[in-house]
Amino acid sequence: MGSASKTPVIVNVKTDKVSERAWNRLASENYIETNLLRQEIALSWERCLQNNVDPLNNKSNSINPDIQGRAEQYREFLDVAKPHMEKLYERVKGMGFVVILTDAEGIILDIFGDRKMFSLSESLSLVPGASCSENAIGTTSPGVCLIGKNPIQVFSREHYCQLYHNWCCSSAPIFDNQRNLIGILDLSNVNEKLHHPLILGLVDTTAKAIEMELNFRRLHTGFNKSSHYLKAIVDSIPEALLFFDIHGTVTHINNNASKILGVSSQRYVGHQIDSIVKNYEKIKHQLEKNMSWTELQFNTPKGLVCVNAHFKPIKDSNFENIGAVGTLKELKRTSEYGNDAVYTFEDMVFCSDKMKEVVQKAQNVSFRDTTILIQGESGTGKEIMAQAIHNNSPRRSNPFIAVNCAALPKDLIQSELFGYEEGTFTGAKKGGKAGKFELANGGTIFLDEIGDMPFPVQANLLRVLQEKRITRVGGHRTIPLDVRVIAATNKDLLMEVDAGCFRKDLFYRLSVMVLSIPPLRNRKEDIEVLWQHFVSKHSSTYADAGSIRVSTQVMRIFAAYDWPGNARELENTLIYLLNNMKGKGRAVTAKDLPSSMSCCGEDVPQGLKTLDETERQTIIETLNRCNNNISQTSSILGITRATLYRKIKRYKITI
Numbered sequence: 001m002g003s004a005s006k007t008p009v010i011v012n013v014k015t016d017k018v019s020e021r022a023w024n025r026l027a028s029e030n031y032i033e034t035n036l037l038r039q040e041i042a043l044s045w046e047r048c049l050q051n052n053v054d055p056l057n058n059k060s061n062s063i064n065p066d067i068q069g070r071a072e073q074y075r076e077f078l079d080v081a082k083p084h085m086e087k088l089y090e091r092v093k094g095m096g097f098v099v100i101l102t103d104a105e106g107i108i109l110d111i112f113g114d115r116k117m118f119s120l121s122e123s124l125s126l127v128p129g130a131s132c133s134e135n136a137i138g139t140t141s142p143g144v145c146l147i148g149k150n151p152i153q154v155f156s157r158e159h160y161c162q163l164y165h166n167w168c169c170s171s172a173p174i175f176d177n178q179r180n181l182i183g184i185l186d187l188s189n190v191n192e193k194l195h196h197p198l199i200l201g202l203v204d205t206t207a208k209a210i211e212m213e214l215n216f217r218r219l220h221t222g223f224n225k226s227s228h229y230l231k232a233i234v235d236s237i238p239e240a241l242l243f244f245d246i247h248g249t250v251t252h253i254n255n256n257a258s259k260i261l262g263v264s265s266q267r268y269v270g271h272q273i274d275s276i277v278k279n280y281e282k283i284k285h286q287l288e289k290n291m292s293w294t295e296l297q298f299n300t301p302k303g304l305v306c307v308n309a310h311f312k313p314i315k316d317s318n319f320e321n322i323g324a325v326g327t328l329k330e331l332k333r334t335s336e337y338g339n340d341a342v343y344t345f346e347d348m349v350f351c352s353d354k355m356k357e358v359v360q361k362a363q364n365v366s367f368r369d370t371t372i373l374i375q376g377e378s379g380t381g382k383e384i385m386a387q388a389i390h391n392n393s394p395r396r397s398n399p400f401i402a403v404n405c406a407a408l409p410k411d412l413i414q415s416e417l418f419g420y421e422e423g424t425f426t427g428a429k430k431g432g433k434a435g436k437f438e439l440a441n442g443g444t445i446f447l448d449e450i451g452d453m454p455f456p457v458q459a460n461l462l463r464v465l466q467e468k469r470i471t472r473v474g475g476h477r478t479i480p481l482d483v484r485v486i487a488a489t490n491k492d493l494l495m496e497v498d499a500g501c502f503r504k505d506l507f508y509r510l511s512v513m514v515l516s517i518p519p520l521r522n523r524k525e526d527i528e529v530l531w532q533h534f535v536s537k538h539s540s541t542y543a544d545a546g547s548i549r550v551s552t553q554v555m556r557i558f559a560a561y562d563w564p565g566n567a568r569e570l571e572n573t574l575i576y577l578l579n580n581m582k583g584k585g586r587a588v589t590a591k592d593l594p595s596s597m598s599c600c601g602e603d604v605p606q607g608l609k610t611l612d613e614t615e616r617q618t619i620i621e622t623l624n625r626c627n628n629n630i631s632q633t634s635s636i637l638g639i640t641r642a643t644l645y646r647k648i649k650r651y652k653i654t655i
Contacts, residue, residue: 026055032045032049044143044144044147051135063125067128071109071128077109081101088202089112097113097187098118099112099186100187101183102186106142107132139159139161140171151172151173151207167189167190168192169187174207187202234254238256241326243324244273249272251323261298283296307330308329311325344387347384370513371465371509372512374386375489382448383488385488407646413457418438418472419470420475424472435470437483444486446487447487450487455503462503527563549587554589554590572615573597575622580592580621619653
């Protein structure tokens, strides 16, 4: 970090007749006998002569009047240099020295020392604000050092001006980390016997110490700024990230990772990764074998939190390991224990008063065990609402089991819901199997598409809701239940009751509290905020998502369109555009929209395709983009693999 200045020019020059003869001829004839002088001194005299510096001049007349302003400008330099100057002075204190610090122009910023020498300096106007340049006071070590930028000593009659012929001075340059001169450090006295050549080495060492501390401070400040920039960038990334260094110390955890783990970043930063992750050996194995995702258990204030994680090593420019970065994902279980609820009320995106009213009602009822019926068209977010209610309830730490009543095979729906005992039917699992209600014990069961539940099963469900106990298929033992029931439907259940397709008593048992989510066409003020939410959601999968722009014409089309598929159709529209549009940053126009949204004139949609046609096209395009990878496609579309397979079969899509 210090400067790489040349070896100090250390010379023990005697003030003999040679130096005196050279100066006398300079003063009388303006002639320089270079053979009698060191090269650095001869060159300095030539510059002084060319600049009409008077060798008989008595004192400097060049004093900066705004020394306070200049000192403030060099405040950091002075703060760093002052302690080192004081240490230098302690080495020569009482020997008749003064210590001088100048800026890069030779202006004195600070001067102090023994009283007699300090008074002499004042008499020559060598005070803060005065110039030590060659133009001001002729050849001196600070003046020569300003030009040559190398450490140097100047003795007695080597000084160009007669006034300084008794002086001996040693100066060294001070550089920044870009090798720019920022100042000169000087030590002067009037006793050549005490001004040993080694004094210059002492001055040069002090100058380098000032350089090192100053550059370290600036590097530290730059590092802090870079650290803040890096933190802002990492926190803006949609992935959940955790970093640790080569010693296993956690150095950063971004906001999304903090959210998944339910802790602040400050709680983990500075701690050892093996004290945070219970099964840390999996990270070591992953890094050694370059393995893919693995399940990790984090110790948090709320207990163990399980996540899927993928750690990769971080290497420096020499390809040496300096740490690791891990991407964390919430663990979504697809085993017999069902899916964890991941959404909260904070994940619900809206700005309309209608949605505010529904969400407020949901928040109010979430603290109680009231049975809830959520009504809404397909794509309005009924399951998100159900998960948010569960996560805002006292049951949040217990299971959330989602059941799609329309997707269960009719001949297996009883055993899926209520379980079965061993030997009930051919192929029955040894020891039997717990049903969805049993798995949800202590938590919440979400009965989606309840309007499609077969009529015979409705009677058994009603009995479970009334008695709060179940009996497995083929069994006799009753199992008590502590389960909250949230049901959802896109049908008008009262109409289904009138049509004889849904039990009236079950309807009233389920509809203790009814939450009706309005369709998107009735709350079009939510379109824009939902659009921005989906853009952010897909920015990690689609590189161009963040730069997509919607023209005013398209926004008018969005406002006029009825959105039969609601928020899901809006998201599918974005995916369609990201798959088909070319040209980063180009604004979406009417001609870019799916054919289902083609317009008559500028604002009125016409020739609309059905939701099924739009959904089929979106699935095909997403499959193509993902090279028919079912897991990736289902993740992007926000549906399960089973649902995707069902839709592929329904729409007769070839993969």
